[in-house]
Amino acid sequence: MGVDMNCFYHPDASAVGVCKACSKGLCPECAADLGHGIACKNKHEQRVEDLEFIISKNTKALRAAKKNPLIGVLFFGFMGAVFCGFGLWGRAEISWLSTVMGAGFLVFAVLAFIQIRAVWGKS
Numbered sequence: 819m820g821v822d823m824n825c826f827y828h829p830d831a832s833a834v835g836v837c838k839a840c841s842k843g844l845c846p847e848c849a850a851d852l853g854h855g856i857a858c859k860n861k862h863e864q865r866v867e868d869l870e871f872i873i874s875k876n877t878k879a880l881r882a883a884k885k886n887p888l889i890g891v892l893f894f895g896f897m898g899a900v901f902c903g904f905g906l907w908g909r910a911e912i913s914w915l916s917t918v919m920g921a922g923f924l925v926f927a928v929l930a931f932i933q934i935r936a937v938w939g940k941s
């Protein structure tokens with residue numbers, strides 16, 4: 819079946835796949851099928867499950883990170899526009915402070931936008 823190697827534990831038996839944790843060849847007798855891959859039976863099942871858990875968690879985090887910076891851009895961009903608007907057309911005594919804060923928010927918006935481009939560029 820597919821894999822051109824022998825079982826690590828039984829050198830005379832041909833392997834059906836490799837353990838996800840240690841990459842050793844496993845025959846049907848030694849392989850524990852976990853659904854998303856195989857592991858050394860009674861040895862690496864938990865490790866492979868942990869690995870799978872971390873990978874799926876990272877995938878979810880990456881997906882969330884792709885969405886959140888966009889919210890960041892919109893939020894910071896909106897706040898920047900509001901504060902700059904207050905600064906330019908609002909009451910004189912707070913205008914400079916509002917403009918500075920608005921400019922700060924716009925810088926954050928640009929940084930978040932750059933972050934999005936970096937994340938999207940990789941995938």
Ligand SMILES: [Zn+2]
Binds near residue numbers: 825827844845846
């Ligand atoms: Zn074996």
Ligand SMILES: [Zn+2]
Binds near residue numbers: 840857861
């Ligand atoms: Zn293993």
